[in-house]
Amino acid sequence: MMSIKVYNTLTKQKEEFVPIHPGKANIYVCGVTPYNHPHVGNARPFVTWDVIRRFLEHEGYDVTHVQNFTDVDDKIINTANKEGVQWYDICNRYIDSYFEVMDKLNVRRAHVYPRVSEHIDDIIKTVQCLVDNGYGYVVDGDVFYSVEKFKYYGQLSGRNIEDMMAGARVDVDDRKHNPMDFALWKSAKPGEPAWESPWGPGRPGWHIECSTMSMKYLGETFDFHGGGSDLIFPHHENEIAQSEGCTGIHPFVHYWLHNGFITVNEEKMSKSLGNFFMVIDILEHYDPETLRFFIVSTHYRSPLDFSDARLTEAQKSLARLRQAQETLGELSEMLSAGPTAESLALREKVKELREAFMEAMRDDFNTALAISHMFALAKEINIYHKAVVDAGIKPDGKLVAMFNDVFAETCSIIGVLEKTAAPAAEEAGDSKEAELVEMLIAMRQDARKNKNYALADELRNKLNEIGIVLQDTPQGVKWSKQ
Ligand SMILES: [Zn+2]
The missing domain is CATH 1.20.120 (Four Helix Bundle (Hemerythrin (Met), subunit A))
Structure with a gap:
């Protein structure tokens, strides 16, 4: 196998990829919180990892790709309460939407899609392990992680605890030993889903699921962990603290890869700016292959700006x-x-x-x-x-x-131009349009018969310009709309 170099956020440099198990590449990618349709910020990491996986497989690696669904979360609970439905109804709806969108973007499915709600027992075991090892402490049914206990805390994000405390807007909770400590387990509140635990009824904190589920399916140490760069801190920093705090194995993940930020019309994407593009909105104007191609046309670590001009390009x-x-x-x-x-x-x-x-x-x-x-x-x-x-x-x-x-x-x-989609002409548009296209195709065929290839090519190019794609097949010319 030829050597592959990857930029590792953990070491801040390009390194040769050396798999933990020869010939294998184990990948964990942080998935979505299914409380809404996927937005462009979701599309980028998943298309990126799909290409990385395709390439690793092309190079002969046996890839295992695991990606979670955060199906226990405040945003889901709030949406469910607003709509007066169960939290899992919201999850099921938007997990379906996730697959629908990613299938359109030609993103191959991961091998495992673990969900938090189906791994509560495993998560409780990890939290218990951290309490037993002295990293976790219990206060009134909540369990917190003591960041000062973990000597590598801040290594991934390149910060130290003092800087974080100075820089972050920390909500002061007197029960925490250090303001940067984070919740491993949250005690139950009325109107929220809750599970029994050694610390009373409650639900997992956000970060613990990814430590638990990645290690369950990929082992205590594995090759690649991915996600958007917005996840480096605190999510991935905390994942490392949890996993290594529990197993004592350093490093938990050998290569951390993060995709760059996304802007929309050169503004940082946010809901408040009203530029929070849903993928389904974009797909009303551009075909999925264009969106995929747009995403991969920029290197995954560079910032990516969504705009009509760039999508048209x-x-x-x-x-x-x-x-x-x-x-x-x-x-x-x-x-x-x-x-x-x-x-x-x-x-x-x-x-x-x-x-x-x-x-x-x-x-x-x-x-x-x-x-x-x-x-x-x-x-x-x-x-x-x-x-x-x-x-x-x-x-x-x-x-x-x-x-x-x-x-x-x-x-x-x-992952583009893989299948030569040639829907029948009648599916592709109304009959007048179809007639016109057929007429131009016939003219092109005549031109070719008369060896007037310049005219034939011109007709095809002109059709192409207005989004009509011709395909020569043994059964004759087929056409489709882009
Ligand atoms: Zn995660």
């Missing part, structure tokens, strides 16, 4: 790749011949572009750079197609096969 870029895919389809249908000096040189170029793509991915999953090599490949496909058509020669069969392999391979890692 991504749509156009993706259309260029789609067009190259079609052109490649045309090349593949032609009768092929042996190599020429030019095509032999191109074969080398395709190999180089493939290697450049993989090298970018191996360098901290640099999708932005990797995708630039996909565009270079697309350009070569278009140039070669034109050269073949202009000269009236047969394409080099081996070269076309290489184009196909590398194009498909890189697309499957990025």
Whole structure:
């Protein structure tokens, strides 16, 4: 296996990925609190980790991907109370919505989706372990974690306890030994779900679930932990304190990877600014593949700004790749011949572009750079197609096969243009529109018959510009709307 470098938040540097178990990569990603539809801030980490997972699998790793649902939470309880329904009704509704949205974004499903409500016994065991080890203390049915007891506290976020106390708006709770101490277990309040525990009825604090459920499914120490950079503190810092406080094993996680912030029209995303985009709102204006492509076109650690202009740009870029895919389809249908000096040189170029793509991915999953090599490949496909058509020669069969392999391979890692969706014309629009498109397709077919490839290409490009994508198949031309 070739070496992969990842930027580790824990050590603040790029490091070579060395798996704990040879050939395996264990990943835990913090999931959503299902009290609303997924927003763009959710889409980014999950699309990012989907690409990372695809690449690790491509490189031959046996990946186990675990992602939780925080289904016990104040926001869920509040929403349920507002609507007059049960908390689990809210969870079920928005977990369904989560899967619906992520399926559309072509995000592969994790292997396990543990939920807090189904792991209360495991969580109680972890809290008990922390109390037994002297990290947890009990006050009136609440259990707190004593941050001063844990010598690595602050290592992940790069802060020390004094700075945190000075900088944070800490709600003063006299029962805590230190204002930075956090709840492992919260005693029951009226109108809230509660479970029996050694400290009386109550429910888990937020952070303890991820320590408990990640270790349950991936072991006491595992390879990758991911999430948005907003989770570094306090959530991930506290996860480390809990897991290591319980097991005594350091480090709990070998590589912490965090995706960058999201802004909307260059403002930090927040509900109060009214720019809290739901993914379903964006999908009313852009197809899911465009949104996915937009997300991965920026390196995962860089900030990402959502705006109409940038999404439209991504749509156009993706259309260029789609067009190259079609052109490649045309090349593949032609009768092929042996190599020429030019095509032999191109074969080398395709190999180089493939290697450049993989090298970018191996360098901290640099999708932005990797995708630039996909565009270079697309350009070569278009140039070669034109050269073949202009000269009236047969394409080099081996070269076309290489184009196909590398194009498909890189697309499957990025997770776009994987399936050539060609819905029947009648599904794609009203009958007048369909008639017009069919008419233009017929004109293009005539042009091709008359070897007027320039006109044929122009018709296809013009259709492409208005979002009609043509696909040449053995059964004839199919078209679809983007
Ligand atoms: Zn978490």
